[in-house]
Amino acid sequence: MSTRENILGRVRDALKRKVSPQDTASIDAHIAAHPLGMQPLRDWEPELRFRARAEALASTVEKVASLQSVPGAVARYLVVNNLPTGGICWPSLRKLDWIGAGLGMEDRPARGDDLVGVTGCFCAVAETGTLMFLSGPDTPAAASLLPETHIAIVEAARIVPFMEDAWALLRAERGSLPRAVNFVSGPSRTADIEQTVTMGAHGPYRVHIILVG
Amino acid sequence: MELRSNEFKARAAANLGNEKLQKGLGLIKVKAVVNRANAVAEFGDFETLREAGKEIRNRALADLDLYLERFEREATARGAVVHWAENASEACRIVVDIAKQNGVKTAAKSKSMVSEEVGLNDALIEAGIEPIETDLGEYILQINDAEPPSHIVMPVIHKTAEDVADLFHAKHGTPRKTDPAALTREAREILRPKFLSADMGVSGANFLIAETGSTLIVTNEGNGRLCTTLPRLHVAITGIEKVVATLEDVSTLLRLLPRSATGQAITNYVSLHTGPKRLEETDGPQQFHIVLVDNGRSKLLAGEMREMLRCIRCGACMNHCPVYQAVGGHAYGWVYPGPMGNILTPSYVGLENAVALPNAATMCNQCGVVCPVKIPLPDLMRKLREEQMVRGLKPWTERAGLALWGWAAQRPALYALGTRIAVRFMKWLGGSEKLIHRLPLASGWSDGRDFPAPAGRTFRELYKERRT
Numbered sequence A: 001m002s003t004r005e006n007i008l009g010r011v012r013d014a015l016k017r018k019v020s021p022q023d024t025a026s027i028d029a030h031i032a033a034h035p036l037g038m039q040p041l042r043d044w045e046p047e048l049r050f051r052a053r054a055e056a057l058a059s060t061v062e063k064v065a066s067l068q069s070v071p072g073a074v075a076r077y078l079v080v081n082n083l084p085t086g087g088i089c090w091p092s093l094r095k096l097d098w099i100g101a102g103l104g105m106e107d108r109p110a111r112g113d114d115l116v117g118v119t120g121c122f123c124a125v126a127e128t129g130t131l132m133f134l135s136g137p138d139t140p141a142a143a144s145l146l147p148e149t150h151i152a153i154v155e156a157a158r159i160v161p162f163m164e165d166a167w168a169l170l171r172a173e174r175g176s177l178p179r180a181v182n183f184v185s186g187p188s189r190t191a192d193i194e195q196t197v198t199m200g201a202h203g204p205y206r207v208h209i210i211l212v213g
Numbered sequence B: 001m002e003l004r005s006n007e008f009k010a011r012a013a014a015n016l017g018n019e020k021l022q023k024g025l026g027l028i029k030v031k032a033v034v035n036r037a038n039a040v041a042e043f044g045d046f047e048t049l050r051e052a053g054k055e056i057r058n059r060a061l062a063d064l065d066l067y068l069e070r071f072e073r074e075a076t077a078r079g080a081v082v083h084w085a086e087n088a089s090e091a092c093r094i095v096v097d098i099a100k101q102n103g104v105k106t107a108a109k110s111k112s113m114v115s116e117e118v119g120l121n122d123a124l125i126e127a128g129i130e131p132i133e134t135d136l137g138e139y140i141l142q143i144n145d146a147e148p149p150s151h152i153v154m155p156v157i158h159k160t161a162e163d164v165a166d167l168f169h170a171k172h173g174t175p176r177k178t179d180p181a182a183l184t185r186e187a188r189e190i191l192r193p194k195f196l197s198a199d200m201g202v203s204g205a206n207f208l209i210a211e212t213g214s215t216l217i218v219t220n221e222g223n224g225r226l227c228t229t230l231p232r233l234h235v236a237i238t239g240i241e242k243v244v245a246t247l248e249d250v251s252t253l254l255r256l257l258p259r260s261a262t263g264q265a266i267t268n269y270v271s272l273h274t275g276p277k278r279l280e281e282t283d284g285p286q287q288f289h290i291v292l293v294d295n296g297r298s299k300l301l302a303g304e305m306r307e308m309l310r311c312i313r314c315g316a317c318m319n320h321c322p323v324y325q326a327v328g329g330h331a332y333g334w335v336y337p338g339p340m341g342n343i344l345t346p347s348y349v350g351l352e353n354a355v356a357l358p359n360a361a362t363m364c365n366q367c368g369v370v371c372p373v374k375i376p377l378p379d380l381m382r383k384l385r386e387e388q389m390v391r392g393l394k395p396w397t398e399r400a401g402l403a404l405w406g407w408a409a410q411r412p413a414l415y416a417l418g419t420r421i422a423v424r425f426m427k428w429l430g431g432s433e434k435l436i437h438r439l440p441l442a443s444g445w446s447d448g449r450d451f452p453a454p455a456g457r458t459f460r461e462l463y464k465e466r467r468t
């Protein structure tokens, strides 16, 4: 017998399973229904909550009226913070007028020494001030991870109240999960040394969120 | 990891006098405990949330075989390779084989307690593969001659910034610095090229999701994301008990885990991995292997310790344990310290190899109160103590003492006489200070503390006097 059969056999013995293991009705129903668990009381408006939470997690947030205004906002943010005015962006954002805003944004895969990465996001979760990213050819995961500064563009209309709403959106729009789903809540941090919170452990030192809408 | 749990008493005694360790442990009370309390209060009805977490974990365990098979089917359908490991050596062999077949020279690792449990680093080194710990705490331990972690969430809680400053200065040859931010930057700069050149990434999995065949990890540093995005191979190694049913179930558990662990509403990063890199993707591993480790878990499922399998490894039980707070994680002598370790260690390595652990608790139930999945930790420790008694694993003095007490307690007149003599003797021992510095036959109790002397009369004497 294989290790797999041994382990599953012991699990079945431990559970005193009488029905045949082929009978998976008990779990199928639960998975198909995927009922909501416990969510906190919702006494907030999603966009306000998202902003407050994201800022509490040391992200910065601004809002612009349309996608066309994004390159200008990115340029202002980088200049004000004395950051380089070039970097990489998701291929899905290549059509924005970066050059017009004085920026050099390349739509190539991120390298270890890139300093600025601009991405969109799939949606955002208000409860925790979290951004949700799906990996894909036009939305590579490393762009939000390797650069020291991460700028994320978020459609205000795609701020959902809870993580469960993000799953519902994913099921409705995509059907299945991409290779990687990344939830990001602020700059990377560590508190390993004397429990002192320090930003910029291995990921970005700063996350700037541009709400559109 | 080397097992030293039977040295608990000696190591605990030594740690009580270790000033640096005591400084780190002191921070738990003012930081981890306070942060958790604030996060719990901010959430609102945390009690109902704990109940929901318990139910989700119970549901998964009640049909563990079916959920594991469903997980395997979904993961495989998306191109992941699922491996099953009976024990530690099998788990190591599987990972080493994957590495060898793919010509792997270096493996970037994000924090995984199961990899500590099975001793993966040693196995990799033996096979000529260099493991690189990338979690800041684990990295510090690795360059300090592979020192074991002393906490499951904060592995270097026993070290001060000064210790890390000395270590980095010695190992990196850089100017000495003590600022945690500067130390973190230094580690980042040393590790970044290693991430970029590593052939294989090794992670754990906080949860396995049966619905989608995904593994899920929570991290704050981002090293987990780097390990699972950049190298051409990703191996996730975890226990068979980590499976949960749905994305909704895991969403509920994610409200419990970071709040209980560090007082965060969510960790910086929550990452789900489903299969390897897809066609046309520019990043992600070409191969994704998932190693499901039993190593004693199916045995636990069959016995009285089953509730322990609900554990989501948050560390709250140790943060709130007066014994852990006093002696630190290394005293426990294996991977899992604190109350959860008091149960897991004897369960996984044998009660006879961890005799002191079920007794390393005051039964105050602080752990049971904070555990996010409501594991009745003191009850489980009590059951292990009973088993020790039955199997004759208690020292003869303790067994003889209890037998003598049982014999006397059945003879009320004799019992009354005995206790009257004893309390008068103890009052005399306490002298004018009313403190006993050394208890005969129980020096283990009185070596590290004074015992308050009794008033000199028994409860029954005082009670009788009040009644008349």
Ligand code: SF4
Residues within 6 Å of the ligand: B260, B310, B311, B312, B313, B314, B315, B316, B317, B318, B340, B367, B370, B371, B372, B373, B374, B375
């Ligand atoms: S036993 Fe409970 S409190 Fe302790 S680590 Fe596990 S889940 Fe957390």
